[in-house]
Amino acid sequence: MSYKHLKHFIDTLEKADELVRIRTYVDPKLEIAEITDRVSKLPGGGKALLFENTGYDFPLLINAMGSYRRMCMALGVQELDDVAAEIESLFKMLSKPREGILDKLTMLPKLGQFASWMPKVTGGKGACQEVVMPAPDLYKLPVMQCWPKDGGPFITLPVIHTKDPMNGSRNVGMYRMQVFDKDLTGMHWHKHKVSAKHFMEYKKLKKRMPVAVILGGDPVYTYSATAPLPENVDEYMLAGFLRKRKVELVKCLTQPELEVPADADFVIEGYVDPEEEPIWEGPFGDHTGYYSLADWYPRFHVTCITHRKDAVYPSTIVGIPPQEDAWIGKATERIFLAPIKMTLVPEIVDMDMPVEGVFHNLVIAQIHKDYAGQAQKVMNAMWGAGQMMFNKILAVTDEGTGIQDYRQLAQYVFRHLNPATDIYFSQGPMDVLDHSCSKMGFGGKMCIDGTRKFDEETDDSYEWPAVRKDLNVQQLAARFPEIKGVNTTLLQQDIPCLLVSVQKNRPHHVRELNERLYELPEMAGIKMVLYVEHTVDITDLPSALWRFCNNLDPKRDSFVVTLPAGGPHGKRRAGIGMDGTLKTRILDNFERDWPNIIVADDATIRRVDDKWKELGLGPFVASPSLKYKHQIYGEEAVVQQ
Structure with a gap:
């Protein structure tokens, strides 16, 4: 299904008893994040939270996709695997040989479906432009500071639009935005990202780069902005496929080269000047559970802010897992299993990204194994596939075990593992946020081959005595x-x-x-x-x-x-x-x-403790940060000796 706007999604969540309205005043600086951290770590991800009293004109929605059920609701499916099954069916249909005219005619309805998913630019203004701020002012939005050592407030769910200046192809991505002034933010796009490539093209041309940012609208826009699509695939085509309805776009008011969804809640228009000095952005409490360090990033100048009359500001926090992003990652894991199987790794049966691995750090792949060396073949294919290039630890197993029962999986992998011969090391591009690399964005990788071994893969010069379980x-x-x-x-x-x-x-x-x-x-x-x-x-x-x-x-x-x-x-x-x-x-x-790892400060914890009964969130939940207080390295966000 498609949602008419973010409020439609909120109403749907509320009817399903998946949302709590919080009418008590809560400060977007640190307090909302602390409350959300407690709720998101409840079994199943807790409830979505709508903060209606933030001290600003707009309510704030958070943890909206922070459970399996709400992630499915956002995408309009009963199960996330339903999307993968539909993609696989489409792949098979399109690749099937067509011999006769009747065979070809059977394709027409599906081709019509494809056309119905393609984004469409409409004339006039959209609901996202009902209100135009007389002067753009980001300080009028309830932008959160999530963690005490953050460099400032950050917009955390921005859907960012750019275009290639050479061919006009659109990219829709998600990169955090630190607010420095009422009309200035940083633009935290990493060098591996498509928008960063667009930026480099504008730099060659010595031209200002138009950028548009939306917040809200159909939640599928937010998901599509995070999806690991190939560069030549429009994210709004994926959004149209997921919502079974094309995305209607309208031209921006001050950056007319760009189009944005007509039903968005907010539109922030502006530009990045490649000739301008970058700005020192960060630190930021990131999805790894650690602060990502400050660095130089482009400046984004705001030229216009528009919004719906009934706009809701969407936000999220990231930090020590699990958080809302774990469920967004779970959707990607399930949805993109089919394309990986159909285009890159035909032997793959299943894939799992444990929450403790924060997406890229740990990936488990289950394959149908037919020959010696197949795990290494899969390793090379996956490390060469889009954002999978950032994977650090890849564990490969076969159909002799499931991969959802981690105990059974570990028993099977270790039973078939020779540490001297079945673990492979490499180097390559890494996520810029990976702090363990000696060089930023470049580091080591490891593949653990936990498949059953053929004779060609076995070294009989090793033996494995029984493990002493009574180790003293x-x-x-x-x-x-x-x-x-x-x-x-x-x-x-x-x-x-x-x-x-x-x-x-x-x-x-x-x-x-x-x-x-x-x-x-x-x-x-x-x-x-x-x-x-x-x-x-x-x-x-x-x-x-x-x-x-x-x-x-x-x-x-x-x-x-x-x-x-x-x-x-x-x-x-x-x-x-x-x-x-x-x-x-x-x-x-x-x-x-x-x-350093991310923990809330004592003062914020005390304030939330004191107002917990007023929030309507049920029995008291202690701060998750208390568990990690003794593990931080000191008062500063970084340590070096």
Whole structure:
């Protein structure tokens, strides 16, 4: 289905008991984010929140797509897999050989459907232009500051429109916008993004670049702006396909080269001047759960702001997972499985992006395996596919196990894994927000081949003794005082993997510790050791895995240990250690600043605690930040030694 406007979606959520209206005054500076963080981490993602008393003329909607059900409602489907099934059906229909005239005629209705999804520019003004601000003023919008160390307030759900100056092709993307003045923001597009490429073309031409930003409208616009589409596919064609109704566009008032959806809630028009000095933008509490560091980005000058008479300001927060963006990512995982299968990896059966991996860090691919080396083939194909190029850890398995039951999956992968021969390392482009890379946007990648092995892939010179589930943690800690904790939970579940918290105090410390640990007889059979810093709560596996994935550069921080032949069969054994601790200049020769994790400040937590009963959100929910207070590195947003 399609929504007429954002208010239509809000009404639909309310009728489905998926929304709470909050009439108590709540400050967009820090307080809304703190409340949303508590709600979004409730089982299933909590409820959507409509803050009606923000001190501004407009209500603020947040967490609107922050659950599986609401994500499905936003896209008008019962299940996210329904979209993938429809895409796969279309692919098959279009690729089917057509021999006779009757076969070709059967295509006409579908071709008509394609035409009905294409965006259309209409004449006149749209509802998004019902009110024109006499003078554009971003300070009239309830723009949130989400976290205490943020550089300022940020527009967090902007749908940004640009065009290629050479061929006029449109790109619709989503890049955060820090508000610096009533008519000035930063434009945080990364060098890998299409809008950044458009910007470089304008720079060559020495021309101002028109930019238009919408907020609100049909929620499918917001989703489509985040979708990993090829450069030559219009995001509004995807939106039309999802809503089963074409997107009607109107020309901007001060930037007429650009068109925006007529039913948007807000339109912010302006330009970026490639000849102008960039602005120092950030830090920002990002979707990784860490602050992304400040850097230089283009200035966006606002020339006009228009809005609907009944406009609602949509927003979101990102931070320590899970947040609303986890469900947006889940939609992408399900929807784009079909195109990956039909165009790039025909053997793929299923795919999963665990929330602890914050999208790119960890991806699990299940394939139908027919020959030796197929996992490596899949690895190369996926790392060459669009935004999958940012993937850091890829785990490949086959149809011998499901991938939704993580315990069963881990048992299967480790049973078929030789750490010395089945883990592959590479380097390539990484997300600019990945702080673990020694060089920004370029770092290590790892593929774990957890498929069953053919004879050609098997090295019989290795053996795997039974794992000792009674590993004496106290003895390990006594022998190695830098070890502050050992989690053996996975060993009890027949998963030969240890989680160790360590306090480093010298260069190469983790590598040397890993070698000494694997020399111990009681470590026989343990295939993998994951190291995290001593402040991490290793009893909380999801949280520890989130910290580990963020802090690891797989190529730089992985240490394979092969022990010489011995034992009753005269065979070798091997294991791998991975250093997921924070990196510093002194101990790791790491030259970049290292960001801090995101937590709310004590004053904001107290204010929200005090007004919780007035909010109508049910039983009291404590701040999730309290769990991580002892894990931050100090009062500053970055640390470097």
